[in-house]
Amino acid sequence: MKLALGSARTLLRLTAPLLFGATVATLPAEAATLASSHGDAVFGNFSHTPIDLDTFTKTDVNLQTISGEVRGRARARATALPTVGGNLSSSRTVGNGRNYTGTASSTAGVINTFSVGAQETFVFDFLLRLRLKVALDQPQRETASAKGRIHVQILDHLTGARLDSFKLFGQLGLPGTPSPIQFQSNPYVDFALLRQRLRTRGNQTVALTTVAGRYSRTFDTPIELRLTETKHNQANVRAIPEPSAFAGLLVLAALLYLRSMSRKTAAATPSAAPPADQ
Structure with missing residues (x-):
């Protein structure tokens, strides 16, 4: 296992600059409510040469504000x-601010x-890293x-x-009780x-977790394997007006409504007729 970990560390050190280049830029730190989720993965030292390669990425940012300011950024890169x-x-x-919603997602x-x-053994080394951060201003x-979540699957290419x-996953939320990022393994992973x-x-x-390891499994019969790794990161921030503010607006609206109705009633009521002459 020490050899596998050493290989994974060497793999990250040598290939990360090649795969990703400069560090992904982030929004500047400031006194505000923020959420961030970042993950990266590296695979190498394959025992077999792949017969097909593919990558995919997707990003989405949804920002809505009524009172205040909200910003978001999502980045994804694959090689x-x-x-x-x-x-x-x-x-x-x-x-x-007082009323906003922001969501950023990347895959x-x-x-x-x-x-x-x-009777051949399929082997590869991996290194997975996940970092989550949340902070509240108010x-x-x-x-x-x-x-x-970083999810790795080995599939039968023909049948699916x-x-x-195995996967690395976690979630943080404030307000709330924090829990560490978890790694779910299987018998063929050290x-x-x-x-x-x-x-x-x-x-x-x-919360931050880095996992290094090696997958190794011997197959009795010939097989085509599909190694898939999918990473999804999401960050959400939200502010809603204080209940007291809503209550104040409702009271004010009720008073204005009652005052308006009172004026309409007074205007619609006919004046009393003067008494007849005797």
Whole structure:
């Protein structure tokens, strides 16, 4: 296992600049409510040369504001080469004000197909990393949430049946109780948590987990395998007016309505006729 971890670390150090280039830009830090979700994955040291390669990415940002300001950014990048593949996706939203909603989503993935003969062992190394962050500026009326998932599947290419899978996933939300990012493995994976952190300071929470490992499985009969990795990151911020503000508006509206109705009633009531002369 030490050899596998060493290979994964070397893989990340050598290939990350090639796959991703410069670090993905983020919105500037400031005193505001924010949510961010970032994930990246690298695969390499394949025992077999892939016979087909593919990647996919998707981003979406939805911002709505009535009172205040909200910004969002979503980035996704993916690369697939015969010897190495990987991707990253990052979502971030920042809000400030009394009434706004912001959501940023990003998805990235790689798909590699391999032909494995009878009694051959299919092997690859991987490194997965997920980072989540949420912070509140005004906890009494704002919320922030961030979630991410890196899902790896090994499928029978001809039938689509899932043979194995493992994933790294987590979610943070404020207000709320934070929980660490989790890794769900399977019997054909050896792995180690290179780094795991969950820290809360004031109205800010950060979760970070890095996993390195190796997948290895021997197949009795010839098979075409499809290795798919899908990464999804989402960040949400929201602010709603305080209930007292709604109550005040309702009271004011009711008073104005009653005053208007009173004037209409007074105008519609005829004056009393003067008494007849005796």
